[in-house]
Amino acid sequence: MAAAIEAPPLAPPAKPAAPRRPLSDHLPSIDLRPALVVARRELAAYFATPVATVFIVVFLALAGVLTFGVGNFFARGQADLVAFFSFLPWLFLLFIPALTMRLWAEERRLGTIELLLTLPIAPWQAVLGKFLAAWAFCAIAVALTFPFWITVNLLGSPENGVILSGYIGSLLVAGAFLAIGSAMSALTRNQVIAFVLAVVVCFLFAAAGTGVVTEFLSSRLPLLAEAARSVSVFERFNGFVRGVVELRDLVFFASLIVFFLFVNVVIIDHRKAD
Amino acid sequence: MAALIEIDRLTKKFGDTTVVNDVSFSLKKGEVLGFLGPNGAGKSTTMRMLAGFLLPTSGSARICGADVVERPVQAKRNLGFLPEGAPCYPEMTVSGFLDFTARVRGYRGKDAAERVAGAMKLTELDAVRLQPIETLSKGFKRRVGLAQALLHDPPALVLDEPTDGLDPNQKHEVRELIKRLAPEKAIIISTHILEEVSAVCSRAIIIARGHLIVDATPSELESTGQTLDEFFRDLTLNIPAFGF
Ligand SMILES: Nc1ncnc2c1ncn2[C@@H]1O[C@H](COP(=O)(O)OP(=O)(O)OP(=O)(O)O)[C@@H](O)[C@H]1O
Ligand SMILES: [Mg+2]
DSSP: OHHHHSOOSOSOOOOOOOOOOOHHHHSOOOOOHHHHHHHHHHHHHHHHSTHHHHHHHHHHHHHHIIIIIITOHHHHTOOSSHHHHHHHHHHHHHHHHHHHHHHHHHHHHHTHHHHHTTSSOOHHHHHHHHHHHHHHHHHHHHHTTHHHHHHHHHHSOOOHHHHHHHHHHHHHHHHHHHHHHHHHHHTOSOHHHHHHHHHHHHHHHHHTTSHHHHHHHHHHOHHHHHHHHHTOHHHHHHHHHTTOOOHHHHHHHHHHHHHHHHHHHHHHHHOSOO | OOOSEEEEEEEEEETTEEEEEEEEEEEOTTOEEEEEOOTTSSHHHHHHHHTTSSOOSEEEEEETTEETTTSHHHHHHTEEEEOTTOOOOTTSBHHHHHHHHHHHTTOOHHHHHHHHHHHHHHTTOGGGTTSBGGGSOHHHHHHHHHHHHHTTOOSEEEEESTTTTOOHHHHHHHHHHHHHHGGGSEEEEEOSOHHHHHHHOSEEEEEETTEEEEEEOHHHHHTTSSOHHHHHHHHHHSOOOOOO
């Protein structure tokens, strides 16, 4: 018994006291402040030029025409925003590449990328900053569709929870397209090329789950059809429009955004000067 | 005393062409290096590697002991860099732009405002502080780039053609400024103006086709009996083929 009480040699022999480095030295630094500084500058840049006004006015006008005109809003006699949400992702497909095309291509053309990337800032901070600014800008544009929401509430009593979930889904689709567009913009110094690449890649993710594609695939490559449906941005978005917010859809959008931001960082880091 | 800027066997290839070939030198506090060479010699490429914008093909560079590839953010904190052509965001105002660089460098509130004011004073930009950069003349744009490089009072300065496009008065001002800053810093300036070397530099390096061919003090260069101009022409027009 007495032996059992004796202190077992748990403690390792005392090491010579190494100078303790603060924990932050060992962790990859995750300082968000430089990213926010970049985001603020980017957002201000949208509003410093006519880009913001033109973009928002045309976006709202088109959204209005599509929802209330083409979407047969009044004839349908339903007080909801289903028509609006069914057009919105297609509007994004056009507008978001127009928003992201300048993000990096413009920096390359002006040479300011040399300035930005020689400031004490990690590439991921610059990428995140630009993405957040573009996302905030989209959020402002989408938020300005609030008169639509007021209209349906005046005309009837829609399920506002469903509308909210539709708006959340819209922001996620916008985020995914923005991440794609930003990565495409990093590839080139030519804004037109950046725009076209972004539209094409966004379209692949958008259309992957539509009937034409899956039917075509399921007759030949059923496995691919399943895969196509699972990466389809619009398919997932429809869930949100019906008012269903599912964790796996949130995870899907988050992964898509993180993946393309990562691609963006890799491109910027390896092709800074080209 | 430890060197503030160290370059060790730095080499950069674009495809098959070697643009910077095995260049080594180091700079201590108090030194001002004039970086000379004909167009396309590889001056800007060397400076870009030093600033962490281009990755070296081989070799290494350190700013205040921090390797520019392994610890880029640390290295960049201690460096003021004026890129060739002084690119700036055209739609921003002078003070808005400087405020942005101050904030990226971690200054906040009053500190940031003081830094911006100090940098504008050094480069005499007060009169245009609220003007968008795209509406400035070439010389003023260059000064905005210079202000951005000096804002955080860095121990190492790398300035790519800082006096290009400045009027004679401003050239003089900038040289005086560099002389004033020199005792506390290590400074590299690239230039095509050879008098500038005798005026402000304590050391001169000439590179041609990526090779370092001269590393001397301005007085040593003058003691060759030729003018700096002649010396430069002789050297850079008749470079032996370096095994191409
Ligand atoms: N991204 C690049 N891709 C291919 N070649 C490049 C690239 N950047 C520079 N070069 C080449 O490297 C060489 C050196 O260019 P650099 O800009 O360093 O010259 P420099 O000494 O600064 O000349 P200058 O006095 O005209 O400014 C040039 O021949 C240039 O064409
Ligand atoms: Mg140059």
